[in-house]
Amino acid sequence: MKNYWNSIPEQVKRISILLIVIVAAFIVIRANLVPKDFGELGHYRTSAIDEIIAQNLKYGGEILCSECHDDVAEKKASSFHKNVSCEVCHGPAADHADDPDSFTPTAPKDRDTCPICHEYLQSRPTGFPQIISVSHNPFKPCKSCHNAHDPTPPETPKECSACHKEIFSVKSLSHHAFVECKTCHKTKDNHRLSPREFIPEKPTSRNFCGQCHSDEIVNNDEIPKISMTEHEPKYVCWQCHYPHLPEAK
Numbered sequence: 001m002k003n004y005w006n007s008i009p010e011q012v013k014r015i016s017i018l019l020i021v022i023v024a025a026f027i028v029i030r031a032n033l034v035p036k037d038f039g040e041l042g043h044y045r046t047s048a049i050d051e052i053i054a055q056n057l058k059y060g061g062e063i064l065c066s067e068c069h070d071d072v073a074e075k076k077a078s079s080f081h082k083n084v085s086c087e088v089c090h091g092p093a094a095d096h097a098d099d100p101d102s103f104t105p106t107a108p109k110d111r112d113t114c115p116i117c118h119e120y121l122q123s124r125p126t127g128f129p130q131i132i133s134v135s136h137n138p139f140k141p142c143k144s145c146h147n148a149h150d151p152t153p154p155e156t157p158k159e160c161s162a163c164h165k166e167i168f169s170v171k172s173l174s175h176h177a178f179v180e181c182k183t184c185h186k187t188k189d190n191h192r193l194s195p196r197e198f199i200p201e202k203p204t205s206r207n208f209c210g211q212c213h214s215d216e217i218v219n220n221d222e223i224p225k226i227s228m229t230e231h232e233p234k235y236v237c238w239q240c241h242y243p244h245l246p247e248a249k
């Protein structure tokens with residue numbers, strides 16, 4: 001026997017002792033520290049059921065909210081947020097539903113709550129409305145433009161003047177007042193939704209202005225004419241004439 005023990009390699013001996021200690025510890029802990037009612041009904045303590053039942057409910061549920069806030073519930077029911085429950089945004093409010101005066105739930109008036117669902121994430125389903133919150137109308141709270149209970153996006157303005165107010169005002173008082181923006185800037189409709197992605201075209205050559213101002217062209221007599229070959233031929237026109245206020249003097 002002694003020989004047999006000696007013939008076992010040193011590291012196997014150490015690991016066997018360690019194993020025996022672990023198994024012994026497991027048996028001792030299992031017998032003394034695991035609650036007695038564990039395993040009676042499954043892989044949990046039977047008494048846990050009573051403890052959970054005794055806990056206070058924190059969430060009231062949308063049906064309860066709707067009893068008093070029927071106006072909000074009705075509005076939301078036909079909106080994009082019909083499947084987003086009240087307490088997702090307002091926090092647990094069962095106490096409030098029991099006794100409205102005891103405490104008033106808060107409303108998310110910042111820019112942090114909505115992006116939990118709407119921040120751009122590649123893994124969201126295709127077509128789910130997403131934004132990049134740092135660049136989507138920054139600094140203003142979401143609720144200043146979106147009604148959380150009926151969040152249809154506001155209509156983006158169509159007129160160039162809505163976003164280019166200064167250029168529009170300047171041009172309105174200039175000789176080009178009646179030359180439309182689109183005459184000089186071919187603009188895709190998407191420009192108003194994603195201005196930086198769909199950039200309008202700008203005139204690129206003297207000949208563009210020559211379409212109306214060249215003395216070789218017969219058009220409206222009231223449009224002042226110049227000779228394209230003699231009138232400062234070395235420069236493009238807008239080095240001297242601001243196209244939105246092209247006054248010559």
Ligand code: HEC
Nearest residue numbers: 060061064065068086087090093094096097100104105106
């Ligand atoms: C028994 C009726 C009742 C129920 C049920 C009820 N509320 Fe209210 N709630 C009120 C009353 C009354 C007020 C106004 C009290 C106040 O302004 O302090 C109010 C105020 C609020 C406000 C704050 C309005 C504000 O001006 O800031 C929110 C948010 C709100 N309730 C959400 C909920 C949610 C979410 C639920 C469901 C869990 C709910 N309520 C259930 C009666 C109720």
Ligand code: HEC
Nearest residue numbers: 065066069072073076081084085086089107108109143148
């Ligand atoms: C997507 C988030 C969101 C959901 C879902 C939501 N709310 Fe709101 N709620 C808000 C925000 C944001 C405000 C603050 C609006 C403001 O101050 O202009 C608000 C305001 C309120 C108010 C104050 C009065 C008012 O009409 O502006 C009440 C009451 C209210 N919510 C109840 C509810 C109830 C009841 C539900 C469920 C039927 C619900 N909300 C669902 C975000 C939400």
Ligand code: HEC
Nearest residue numbers: 080081084088113114116117128129142146148151152153
């Ligand atoms: C729990 C997730 C969740 C939260 C929080 C949430 N939303 Fe939504 N939102 C949705 C869902 C779901 C839709 C519907 C998407 C669909 O119809 O495909 C939606 C739709 C929208 C739309 C409509 C976009 C479109 O398709 O035209 C806007 C705008 C919007 N939410 C703004 C907000 C704002 C503002 C807040 C914060 C007050 C907010 N959401 C909070 C889940 C959420």
Ligand code: HEC
Nearest residue numbers: 111114115118129130131133137140141142145153154156
């Ligand atoms: C200054 C006003 C303004 C503010 C503030 C604003 N939005 Fe918008 N939002 C818009 C307009 C306008 C549109 C529709 C045009 C567009 O797509 O840009 C829109 C569109 C959306 C859409 C739909 C995008 C899609 O692809 O269908 C979502 C979602 C949205 N906003 C969420 C938010 C959230 C979340 C916040 C706060 C972090 C917020 N918005 C703040 C004006 C605003």
Ligand code: HEC
Nearest residue numbers: 157158159160162163181182185187192195196199200201
């Ligand atoms: C919703 C707002 C909005 C509307 C509406 C709009 N624009 Fe713009 N536009 C912008 C923004 C923002 C930029 C700046 C893009 C940048 O600096 O990268 C811009 C840039 C431009 C530029 C300069 C491109 C460049 O190369 O520098 C032209 C030209 C222009 N817009 C013409 C128009 C015309 C013409 C219309 C009307 C048909 C129009 N825009 C309507 C927001 C708008």
Ligand code: HEC
Nearest residue numbers: 160164167168171176179180181184185202203238243244
């Ligand atoms: C007669 C032709 C003409 C008309 C009309 C015109 N533009 Fe321009 N616009 C130009 C030219 C040319 C440039 C390039 C100027 C440069 O590169 O210095 C330009 C440049 C711009 C730019 C770039 C920023 C700037 O100030 O240089 C914007 C934005 C712009 N136009 C918007 C508008 C809008 C909005 C309208 C209508 C309200 C309009 N334009 C009408 C010819 C025109």
Ligand code: HEC
Nearest residue numbers: 175179208209212222223224237238241243246247248249
């Ligand atoms: C679609 C035709 C059209 C185009 C293109 C056009 N203009 Fe004009 N331009 C006019 C008209 C119309 C007037 C004003 C006539 C009036 O005052 O009754 C005018 C007036 C002017 C004036 C006269 C100012 C004065 O003090 O009398 C200048 C300078 C001018 N344009 C420069 C330009 C430049 C530079 C471009 C190119 C970027 C250009 N225009 C493109 C139609 C055009």
Ligand code: HEC
Nearest residue numbers: 206209210213224225226231232235236237239240241248
């Ligand atoms: C180097 C600067 C410069 C350039 C480049 C330039 N102009 Fe002028 N333009 C002027 C000056 C200065 C006047 C006023 C004095 C004059 O009539 O010569 C003027 C006058 C005009 C007038 C008014 C003529 C009248 O009879 O009232 C028109 C129209 C005009 N320019 C169009 C253009 C067009 C189109 C281009 C480009 C093809 C252009 N200009 C390029 C400086 C310039």
